């Protein structure tokens with residue numbers, strides 16, 4: 001019964017009117033910034049993953065949260081926000097500073113921060129719009145939190161070894177690539193629907 005209240009609240013808030021009028025959009029340059037983040041993550045590579053086979057782990061990225069057919073347009077971006085925020089958190093730790101090239105790490109944080117404030121406003125607004133997923137499965141944000149929690153636990157377990165960081169870095173690069181695909185596909189949906 002405890003989960004009924006948020007559901008009702010969500011339904012009430014959903015009756016607020018058209019989501020578009022709340023003005024929640026991806027920042028114009030979000031694809032570009034995401035690509036930059038992706039490149040920086042690539043630059044950070046220092047060891048060959050082939051040396052890290054023993055540390056491999058399936059982190060179970062919740063792929064379905066990035067399935068473009070669950071989105072109507074670029075309005076619903078709490079998923080992207082969660083991913084970027086979590087990547088930022090991971091690389092904003094002492095352990096990350098110890099493990100990675102500080103110059104590139106600083107650039108990575110700067111690029112991520114440029115994207116986060118805009119999306120932050122967005123995810124607040126979008127809390128009102130999340131009607132479908134509340135009704136069907138668990139919240140995509142929650143699935144992502146679980147995924148990143150797994151990564152934190154893994155890094156602890158592996159004592160933040162170079163191999164562990166490298167495998168995580170690769171994972172995150174792949175996840176980010178999926179968000180770029182999603183963003184691009186939503187942009188073309190926007191264009192198709194002729195919305196302003």
Ligand SMILES: *[C@@H]1O[C@H](CO)[C@@H](O)[C@H](O)[C@H]1NC(C)=O
Nearest residue numbers: 063064065066067068069070
């Ligand atoms: C995306 O979701 C749709 C509808 O739920 C489903 O038919 C499709 O197989 C999914 N695509 C992927 C790549 O999971």
Ligand SMILES: *[C@@H]1O[C@H](CO)[C@@H](O)[C@H](O)[C@H]1NC(C)=O
Nearest residue numbers: 043044100101102103104105
């Ligand atoms: C860190 O990365 C920068 C930019 O790629 C490079 O110029 C520098 O030599 C690197 N530093 C170390 C210690 O590898």
